[in-house]
Amino acid sequence: MDDTWERVGTHWNRFEPPDLLHTRAIGPISRDEFATALDVIEHHAKQGPIFWLVDLTHLDGIAPEARRLLSERDARAFLRGIVLIGGGFSQRVLATLAIKAVRLFWRHKTHVPFVFLADEREARAWIEAERRAHTGARARAPSNP
Numbered sequence: 001m002d003d004t005w006e007r008v009g010t011h012w013n014r015f016e017p018p019d020l021l022h023t024r025a026i027g028p029i030s031r032d033e034f035a036t037a038l039d040v041i042e043h044h045a046k047q048g049p050i051f052w053l054v055d056l057t058h059l060d061g062i063a064p065e066a067r068r069l070l071s072e073r074d075a076r077a078f079l080r081g082i083v084l085i086g087g088g089f090s091q092r093v094l095a096t097l098a099i100k101a102v103r104l105f106w107r108h109k110t111h112v113p114f115v116f117l118a119d120e121r122e123a124r125a126w127i128e129a130e131r132r133a134h135t136g137a138r139a140r141a142p143s144n145p
Contacts (some may be wrong), residue, residue: 004069009033013040018082019050020127026096028061031069045078051127052079054095055120056087062094064106081113081130083123092116 006013010027021044022039044050084095099114113130117123 031065032068056091
């Protein structure tokens with residue numbers, strides 16, 4: 001695992017091959033910071049969709065303009081799942097509002113699972129289970145003659 005964190009505004013990202021972007025949200029998230037986060041997701045998803053693990057522990061707001069960005073940029077093709085961890089009541093409320101916006105803008109289309117989990121250990125276990133489940137489903141799919 002690469003232990004190199006990259007800063008985006010006040011937030012931190014680390015990509016862990018083959019398919020995990022770990023973000024630590026610190027302070028409020030602006031539209032520009034969220035746009036950069038989507039750019040980072042797209043960059044790392046060039047080989048295929050990735051998981052996005054977001055630590056909400058120090059999140060302090062999501063600008064309405066950042067939430068509206070979801071109507072302009074559709075990241076579903078780049079994501080296998082979004083896992084949110086940490087944070088108290090206020091951080092979970094903010095994340096829930098963002099998730100509702102995502103579901104509103106992305107309805108009737110490909111589903112990207114969102115889960116709230118207690119900590120990083122649970123998040124990594126969930127991601128590993130998703131990897132195994134989807135790898136197994138591909139292995140069981142009938143081949144075309």
